[in-house]
Amino acid sequence: MAYILGIESSCDDTSAAVLKDTLLLSNVMASQEVHKKYGGVVPELASRAHQQNIVPVVSQALDLAGIGIREVHAIAFTRGPGLLGSLLVGTSFAKGLSLSTGTPVIEVNHLTGHVLSHFIDVPSPSGTGTEPASGRKPDFPFLCLLVSGGHTQILKVKAPLAYEILGQTIDDAVGEAFDKGAKLLGLEYPGGPQIDRLAREGDPEKFPFARPRIENLDFSFSGVKTSFLYFLRDMQAQDPGFIASNQAHLAAGLQKTLIDILTEKVIRAVKMTGIKRVALAGGVSANSGLRTRMILESGKRNWDMFIPPLRFTTDNAAMIAITGYYKWLEGRTSGLDIAPVTRSSLMPGE
Ligand code: KG4
Ligand code: ZN
Numbered sequence: 186m187a188y189i190l191g192i193e194s195s196c197d198d199t200s201a202a203v204l205k206d207t208l209l210l211s212n213v214m215a216s217q218e219v220h221k222k223y224g225g226v227v228p229e230l231a232s233r234a235h236q237q238n239i240v241p242v243v244s245q246a247l248d249l250a251g252i253g254i255r256e257v258h259a260i261a262f263t264r265g266p267g268l269l270g271s272l273l274v275g276t277s278f279a280k281g282l283s284l285s286t287g288t289p290v291i292e293v294n295h296l297t298g299h300v301l302s303h304f305i306d307v308p309s310p311s312g313t314g315t316e317p318a319s320g321r322k323p324d325f326p327f328l329c330l331l332v333s334g335g336h337t338q339i340l341k342v343k344a345p346l347a348y349e350i351l352g353q354t355i356d357d358a359v360g361e362a363f364d365k366g367a368k369l370l371g372l373e374y375p376g377g378p379q380i381d382r383l384a385r386e387g388d389p390e391k392f393p394f395a396r397p398r399i400e401n402l403d404f405s406f407s408g409v410k411t412s413f414l415y416f417l418r419d420m421q422a423q424d425p426g427f428i429a430s431n432q433a434h435l436a437a438g439l440q441k442t443l444i445d446i447l448t449e450k451v452i453r454a455v456k457m458t459g460i461k462r463v464a465l466a467g468g469v470s471a472n473s474g475l476r477t478r479m480i481l482e483s484g485k486r487n488w489d490m491f492i493p494p495l496r497f498t499t500d501n502a503a504m505i506a507i508t509g510y511y512k513w514l515e516g517r518t519s520g521l522d523i524a525p526v527t528r529s530s531l532m533p534g535e
Contacts, residue, residue, distance in 0.1 A: 187513055188250075191506025192243065193296050194275030195267025196334070197226045199238035200502035202259075203250035204510055207306045208315050211249035212496075212503040224374045225364075232270030239278050246502070250318060257288050259518065261509020264292035265526035272525035280521050289518035291509040296533045298468040298504035300329050302497040321489045323462050330451050331533075332475075333467035334360035334375070337404050337447075338351050340533060341453045342464075345511040348534040351454055352402025360469045362406040366413055366439045370432055371472060380436045381472050387437030393417065394442045396482055402450055402457070409442055425525040440474050448478055455488065463493035473497040503515050 186206060193200040197220055198496045202212040215238040247254060264277035265272055283290045305318040328351070329340045337354040357365070360377055367376020372383075395412035397405040417435070420427040430437065455461055465479060476492055483490035497504060512518075 187510065188215040188252055188256055189253075189506045189509045189513060190243070190246070190257045190260045191260040191293075191502040191504075191509055192239075192260065192275045192279055193295070193298070193381055193500055193502040194235045194239065194506045195263045195265070196271055196272050196500060197231045197234070199235045199242050199502045200500065201239075201246035202502035202506045203246050203252065204503070204506040207304060207510060208535075209305050209307050209318070209503050210251070212501055213246045213249065214501060215242050217231040220461070221373055222352060226268070226374075228268045228270050229395060231268060232274055235271055235274035237416035239274055243278070247285050254282065254286055254288075257286075257381045259289050259509055259513045261290060261293050261381050261505050261506050261512070263295045263298070264523065266295060266528055267525070269316045269525060269527050272527065276523065276525050280523070283521060290521070290523065291512045291517065292519040292523050293505045293508045293512070294533055294535050295346070295500075295505075296331060296336060296338070297346070297535070299331055299333065300340065300464070301345060301507045301511065302466060302493050302501075302504040302535065303464055303491055304345065304402075305497065306381050318497060319491055319493050321491065323464050323489070326460055327464055327466045327491070328451070328458065328460050329466055330447060330470070331466045332359050332447065332469035334358060334364065336467065337406070338533075339402050339450060341458060341460065346515070346534045348532065349456070350533070352404065352450060354404040354406060356405050356407040357410065359404070359406055359447060360467070362410055362443055363440075363469065363472075365410050367436075369414060369417055370428055370435055377469060377472065380440050381474065383433045383436035384440040384474055387433030388434070389441035391434040391436040393430070396442060396446060404450060406443070406446070409439070409446070412506075413439055424431040440472070444461060444472075444478050445474050447475065449481060450525060451479075452482065452486070455486070461487060462489045462491070464493075466498070468499040471495055
């Protein structure tokens, strides 16, 4: 049995979680409201807020789990990708804690964390026993559509820590496309959830936007963004109230375009690999339109579909702790000379 403390600080949420093997005992999150008025994450403000939050967040996670720091077997932390200043807070804190307690640290790739969120167990609602947080855990190999603010990838997951990238974005991440589109509509950051909310009231067919033509499993979203921008500019020139009076239709049209692009590639990936187990992961997998569409396609095409519970879609430390647990099983601890990596040169699974 192992207690794993997970620490996540890659972007603008400070989070800590404790697992007992795969069972989640606590998952504490401090979200940073400070970025809202700037329309995006301001790296320096994010680092400072992490610095303020990290001690109380970790203490609370340990308290809720009912254990002391000396009972922890390993401290898993996000090494990257993410913002350097943000990653430095979590990394330095984990190393300091390790030095003072003798507990080993385990570096975790944030992207692996998103994928392995499907393997977290939670106490069952009846209070007796435990159950997978996602209802069921996918068997290996499975395909994972990893969609977040920084990444868009289709992965073949061969084992908890063995991945192959089948396709990925050649420009923006889909979360960025949601957020930038939302900004053009005058919505608050982060825009993805706002687009999701507005899209429910709009007609997705009213305003169609350009889709890229890419033959392989890679994605491109910059063309959609440009087409959206030019369309809004032209229409606003004719009618300055155009965006205000069509916000819901515009959100629905943009969301449908983005979901169509993602869905088409997943269908192609299933055809190419013959693997019919498909999982969603990452912040954009919170999108209700994407979830509904994937359930629909999986029903039509006989896929086994795995959709994470909402609280494990966006950044959280439980996913870092579960990845730490799998690395712990393999004895893969890290040295105290470890430093953050901001870019995704880290391969998922590493
Ligand atoms: O995984 P995540 O929390 O952070 C990164 O690793 O990037 O993903 C954040 C992204 C943001 O772009 C946010 O707008 C998007 O996920 N997002 C959504 C929804 N909830 C979060 N996008 C569309 N619909 C949502 N409901
Ligand atoms: Zn993330």
